[in-house]
Amino acid sequence: MRILGISAFYHDSAAALVEDGRIVAAAQEERFTRKKHDAAFPAKAVAYCLAEAGCGMADIDHVVFYEKPFVKFERLLETYLATSPRGFRSFRTAMPVWIKEKLFQKSMLRKQLGKIGGTKSWSGSLLFTEHHLAHAASAYFPSPFPSAAVLTMDGVGEWCTTSLGHGRGNTLKMLKEIHFPHSLGLLYSAFTYYTGFKVNSGEYKLMGLAPYGQPRFVQTIMDNLIDLKEDGSFRLDQRYFDYCTGLTMTSAAFHQLFGGPPRSPESPLTQREMDLAASIQVVTEEIVSRLARFARQETGETRLCLAGGVALNCVANGKLLKQGLFKDIWIQPAAGDSGGALGAALAVWYEYLGNARSVNGDDAMAGAYLGPAYGQNEIEGRLAAMGAVYSVVGDDDLIASTVDSLIEEKAVGWMQGRMEFGPRALGGRSILGDPRSPTMQKTLNLKVKYRESFRPFAPSVRREDVAEWFDIDADSPYMLLVGDVLDSQRLRPNREDTDLFGLDRLNVARSKIPAVTHVDYSARVQTVHRDTNPRYWDLLSAFKNRTGCPVLVNTSFNVRGEPIVCTPEDAYRCFMGTEIERLVVGNCVLRKEEQPEALRHDYKERFELD
Incomplete structure (x- = not known):
């Protein structure tokens, strides 16, 4: 069937x-x-x-x-x-x-x-x-749980914007719904629009900007925009929004409430945008927490499944896990x-x-590696047809040479196995770097990804090592839980550094792995499991053996506005259009300095900015 x-x-x-x-x-x-x-x-x-x-x-x-x-x-x-x-x-x-x-x-x-x-x-x-129902089914049925509460939160489907379901065995019963125009996803998107980012793609930028600000608008939001009940249900005052009747997200009343018109896209960020981001993040976390508490009471379940675009808010997910309302939380990696x-x-x-x-303790997503893969012969043929210069090496040499490049602080394009399903690169289509480098975060943002300097990067860490570096000891294979870097791995800040505000805090080294430590010491953790991605696990193991650090910088293999690469050709084009210095596709190793100069091209302006 x-x-x-x-x-x-x-x-x-x-x-x-x-x-x-x-x-x-x-x-x-x-x-x-x-x-x-x-x-x-x-x-x-x-x-x-x-x-x-x-x-x-x-x-x-x-x-x-x-x-x-x-x-x-x-x-x-x-x-x-x-x-x-x-x-x-x-x-x-x-x-x-x-x-x-x-x-x-x-x-x-x-x-x-x-x-x-x-x-x-x-x-x-x-x-x-x-x-x-499709969102809820995507969360519950692949989960490793025999039964669970199921929360879905997004902009809007037909009418529903938020739902609570209860999965038991092969049945999924929908219990409660919140309907349009009252929507947590649209509330967050309104602030995405107002702070100058693109709706349906810039929400994660707003989340990344939040730690630079102070949540000074929380009470303003609670007093004016939203009527939030103890059970997590809510209503939005439509006077402040324009998504029902206009072609934008916010109204003149919204602009007056927060002191001016929306920020123009690509214009300099001010403290106001940072404080707005911090404020809507706090409000979102409070709403998610109340909804989860109600889900626990209503279903009696100790396990929770999440889906819908709001479930990609990994900061809210991480805080929900720390609250201990549920013993286990599983989030659909393609939550949108x-x-x-x-x-x-x-x-x-x-x-x-x-x-x-039937469930056996493993989720059915297979690490989200559900996209195309390419055999070694096909990889070599495709690269050769493009004029690429490459070396074919054995598995051990592949790992060793990649570790060498990482220790030399080179950006490495890494394309292995099946492509990931969902918005996160999980070691199948990734750009990798040394997290110990104090300049790696800036280099990757400005010279490789061509994106905003404040954007954080995620750490990949072997599952067995995660609790030694982060205050999270749980599976996080899909990069959808945020934890903090442990005190034992942090660096003591200088007195001058503690007095900095906003984006001035960006380049302060906060831990032994500064490239993946956000300004609030948080990190969007991906745990790597040997059974779902053995080659990536081997790379992390080899890097740990050489450096004592089982963590790598992992960001998606693309530039701003570009979909994550799929084919060897996509990978080579991105490699040749950016300052990525090494490319590893299957068992092919490519060095930038060996590539034909005629194949280099300007990649920065190729894609529409997201």
Whole structure:
């Protein structure tokens, strides 16, 4: 039994294929089209999933879409009628797309699937699931828990913006919902917009900026924008927002409340933006904490699963773990809309078809390594066709030479095995560096990633070593939990350093691993497990043997505005367009100084800024 899940037409389109309950493949369309957050029908991702399963569209038993378009259209119409005539401009903008495409989504999906299968229209079983059920299913069914409370939080699906579910065995019962326009995701996105970042991609920048500020606007937010109850339910005062009736996120009242218009994108950051980021982060953490407390009381469960875009807020996740409300927390690595494709497929397998579910203590995501992989011969052929100069080395020499490069403080492009599913690079498509270097964070941001200087980097650490460096002793394979660097690994700050504010704090070394230590001593930890990524685990082990440090800087293999690399060609282009000094693809090692000068190119301006 093969089930193909699809998410599309908003942002981060994706496809996932489940075969007899096993997750065979999952990937975002952006990785193939090289268009960040690509919202188009995921034709290339579907084709990849079919190839990975060794089948065609004729072999698919069910295709399931991750939301219900007619219910979403109902929300659009009701919102317009409730706010008329103020919302006419946004209504007029949205209507042509809905009338031309989205109201006929069923026939459009069949035509697109037919193209892939070589027919005019695919005639098999086409199903639709609710958006938040897809999120919840993506969180619960792959989790290692026999039962769990399930929280989903995002911008909006059809109507739902926040939901509480209870998973037991092969059933997932939805218990409570909060509906549009009251949305934690849209609240956070309003501040993303107001501080000058792009909605649906800049939220993680806002989270990274928060430690530079002081949360002086928390009471202003609580007194004016949101009515928050003890159980975590809330209502937003729509006078301060414009997402229902306009084409922006915030209103004039919002701007007056916080002292001026939104920051212009790419303009200098001020203390106001930093304080706003700190404030909305505190408010978000409080809302998530109350929702989780209510979930614990309502379900009686000691385990919690999370999904939806808000679940990518790893700072809130880390603080929730430390509170001890739940014994275990598991977060879907593709927590945003891309993960809805997987959740929809799993919902069909378990809920619609009623198949049994068994757990063995491991999650079913296989480390999120669910994308394409390339054999050694194919890697060599593809690189040679591009004119690349490379050496082929054995496994031991590969690890040793990579460690040499890291110790020399070189930036290393690392492409190994299957591509990750979700927004995080987890050692399959990563840029690596030495965390002990006091200049690595600045170098990677400005000369390799071409992004804002304040952005932090994550540490990868062997699972067995994590508690010796961070105040977290739990699995965090998907880089979705933040912990603090232990006191024993910190450096005592100079008196002058303690008096610094804002971005002036950026270049102060705070620990023995300054490149992955944020200004508040926090770190977005990835635990590396030998069973899911043995080559990356071996690299960390070798680096520890040479340096005494089992940690590496791990950031996604791309530049700002570019999707994470997928193919050897993508990796080589990024390598040759940035100041990455070494590239390791499979068992091929490439040195920048040996590459043809004619193949170097300016990569900085190639992609639209996110």
